[in-house]
Amino acid sequence: xxxxxxxxxxxxxxxxxxxxxxxSETFDAYFQKLRKEYENIDFDYFxxxxxxxxxxxxxxxxxxxxxxxxxxxxxxHTSIAIGDAIAAIKTPVIEVHISNVYSREDFRxxxxxxxxxxxxxxxxxxxxxxxxxxSLIKNI
Ligand code: DQA
Numbered sequence: 001x002x003x004x005x006x007x008x009x010x011x012x013x014x015x016x017x018x019x020x021x022x023x024s025e026t027f028d029a030y031f032q033k034l035r036k037e038y039e040n041i042d043f044d045y046f047x048x049x050x051x052x053x054x055x056x057x058x059x060x061x062x063x064x065x066x067x068x069x070x071x072x073x074x075x076x077h078t079s080i081a082i083g084d085a086i087a088a089i090k091t092p093v094i095e096v097h098i099s100n101v102y103s104r105e106d107f108r109x110x111x112x113x114x115x116x117x118x119x120x121x122x123x124x125x126x127x128x129x130x131x132x133x134x135s136l137i138k139n140i
Pocket of ligand 1: 010011071073075076097098099101
């Protein structure tokens with residue numbers, strides 16, 4: 001099984017960015033653990049701070065992945081283009097958030113992508129990604 005993990009803006013700073021909200025482990029360190037835990041899964045990882053690059057990557061991952069795990073960061077709440085990209089492809093997309101977006105500011109409660117995704121996982125720290133992998137493996 002091939003899973004593409006796509007992270008949006010500022011997620012390259014997880015580990016040092018607002019540790020009270022996002023924790024103090026870097027995404028790279030967490031990703032290494034995830035790869036070890038699921039040795040039979042072929043993961044690829046892409047991060048960008050640029051909206052159009054995320055759209056390009058969603059389109060390209062559709063051609064090679066069985067599932068996409070997407071944390072669109074703040075673009076979740078603003079990007080019609082990312083929502084349209086998800087609607088345009090066949091590969092299932094799981095929306096993930098490290099923090100619980102529903103316990104934060106009101107503007108984080110709206111997602112342009114949620115309705116286009118197979119489901120949303122929010123608020124479990126970096127383990128949100130593991131739960132997304134499980135949902136794809138078990139075809140939930
Ligand atoms: C986030 C939540 C978003 O509201 C925020 O803009 C992020 C990270 C999360 O993983 O909790 O950058 O997607």
